[in-house]
Amino acid sequence: MVANKEMNSAAKKKMLDRVNELSFAVVEMNEYLDTHPYEKDAIDYFVRLNREYNKAKKAYYEAFGPLTIDQIDQVNGMTAWNWALEDLPWR
Amino acid sequence: MWNYEKRLQYPLKIKQCNPKIAQIIISQYGGPDGELGASMRYLSQRYTMPYPEIAGLLTDIGTEELAHFEMIGAIVYQLTKDLTPEEIKNSGFAPYYVDHTLALWPQAAGGIPFNACEFQSKGDVITDLNEDLAAEQKARTTYDNILRLVDDPDVCDAIRFLRAREIVHYQRFGEALRLAAEKLDEKNFYAFNPEFDS
Numbered sequence: 001m002v003a004n005k006e007m008n009s010a011a012k013k014k015m016l017d018r019v020n021e022l023s024f025a026v027v028e029m030n031e032y033l034d035t036h037p038y039e040k041d042a043i044d045y046f047v048r049l050n051r052e053y054n055k056a057k058k059a060y061y062e063a064f065g066p067l068t069i070d071q072i073d074q075v076n077g078m079t080a081w082n083w084a085l086e087d088l089p090w091r
Numbered sequence: 092m093w094n095y096e097k098r099l100q101y102p103l104k105i106k107q108c109n110p111k112i113a114q115i116i117i118s119q120y121g122g123p124d125g126e127l128g129a130s131m132r133y134l135s136q137r138y139t140m141p142y143p144e145i146a147g148l149l150t151d152i153g154t155e156e157l158a159h160f161e162m163i164g165a166i167v168y169q170l171t172k173d174l175t176p177e178e179i180k181n182s183g184f185a186p187y188y189v190d191h192t193l194a195l196w197p198q199a200a201g202g203i204p205f206n207a208c209e210f211q212s213k214g215d216v217i218t219d220l221n222e223d224l225a226a227e228q229k230a231r232t233t234y235d236n237i238l239r240l241v242d243d244p245d246v247c248d249a250i251r252f253l254r255a256r257e258i259v260h261y262q263r264f265g266e267a268l269r270l271a272a273e274k275l276d277e278k279n280f281y282a283f284n285p286e287f288d289s
Contacts, residue, residue, distance in 0.1 A: 013102075020102060027100075027155055028259070034148035035266035067097050089099045090165035 015060045019067065022053035093154070100158040101252045105169035105245045110184035112241045113170035114200060117187075119237070119253070120163045121197020121205035124229035126253075130156035132210035132226060136219045139286045142274060145216070145267045149223075152260050159253055164195045166249060215284045216275075220268040227261035 029046040036042055061071045065082055072083065119125045133153030140146040171184070171193050179188050186202065197205035211222050234254035241247055276283060 016098060017102070020098065020100070023096075024100070027151075031148065031151050031155070031259070031263050034144050034151055035263055035270060037144050068094055070094065083097075086097075089097055090103065090161075090168050 012064050015056070015063060018056045019053070019060050022049060022056050025049045026053050093157075099162055099165055100155070101162060101249055103162065103165050103169060103245070103249055105166065105243070107243055107245070108173045108178070109170050109243060109246075110174055110178060110182040112243065112246060113167045114184060114187065115237060115240055116163060116170070116246070116250075117167050117195075117198060118200035119230070119233060120160065120167060120195065122199035122203075122233070123209045124226065124233050125197070125199075125205070126156050126160040126163055126230075127197050127205055128207075128210045129153075129226060129230060130160055131207070132212065133223065135210075135212040136223075139214050140216065140219075141285045142216070142271060145220075145271060148263060148267055152263065155256070155260075159256065162249060162253065166246060167195060168193075170246070214286050216271045216286055217268070220264055220271060223264045224261060224268065227257045227264060231257040231261070 026046070026049050029042065029049060033039070033042055033046060057067055057071070060067060065086060066072050069083060072078075121127050130153050133149040133156065137146045137149035137153070140149060174182075174184065174188075174193065179185055187196075187198075190196070199205075210226065211219070213219050213222065231254055234250055234257065237250050238247060238254070241250065275285065
């Protein structure tokens with residue numbers, strides 16, 4: 001049971017790291033595009049990154065729950081409002 | 092309009108409680124060159140910014156600064172959450188503790204409360220972008236100073252991330268200033284304010 005919990009926590013961290021890394025790249029490219037709005041290669045790169053970011057967020061949501069409230073569009077047996085009940089990210 | 096994302100922009104896991112460095116780092120929460128002032132500066136300047144890509148940049152960087160504000164809050168929280176009354180008395184944290192207990196409150200390291208006079212929203216493209224360039228460098232200097240005072244590797248790792256973002260934002264504001272200068276009529280460059288005169 002303890003081992004399972006640790007494995008779960010490691011998997012959670014790995015998936016969240018992936019979300020964080022892709023989100024960082026998306027933020028960086030978005031700011032770059034603000035001052036280079038006509039760079040076609042940068043637009044293509046942004047779209048590619050954003051697609052991967054959305055996939056990573058969805059995978060995290062399916063395994064561990066929502067990162068943003070707009071992800072919650074299915075009841076899926078939910079009997080409590082976990083969005084509020086789960087810890088905030090600095091805990 | 093904003094949406095909350097239930098994660099920090101950069102992960103934080105500080106193992107060692109340390110009220111001495113918390114008192115230094117809180118300056119980036121509510122001090123003169125802190126993340127709160129940064130966010131409010133850009134998000135306030137953007138309304139009258141006539142060039143959409145620069146107003147967009149102010150919105151996007153102002154939004155990222157809110158995530159940095161949250162990170163600094165999280166660092167201070169993790170550095171102080173397990174303090175005992177004895178540690179509070181012996182670490183110099185008592186003057187903060189008496190007013191705020193262990194809650195976050197925006198102030199400079201020297202105890203001066205957050206004040207909107209610490210940033211400008213002047214309504215002139217050239218003036219505001221120069222303010223933004225200076226602001227990014229002032230924040231970078233503050234992070235350099237923090238790195239000279241702090242040894243905890245978990246804290247330094249996050250501070251280095253934030254420091255690097257100041258440098259990138261300085262680069263973007265430099266590009267924005269060049270874009271704005273190109274758009275201005277060279278003949279009346281210093282006599283014309285596109286946020287007011289056009």
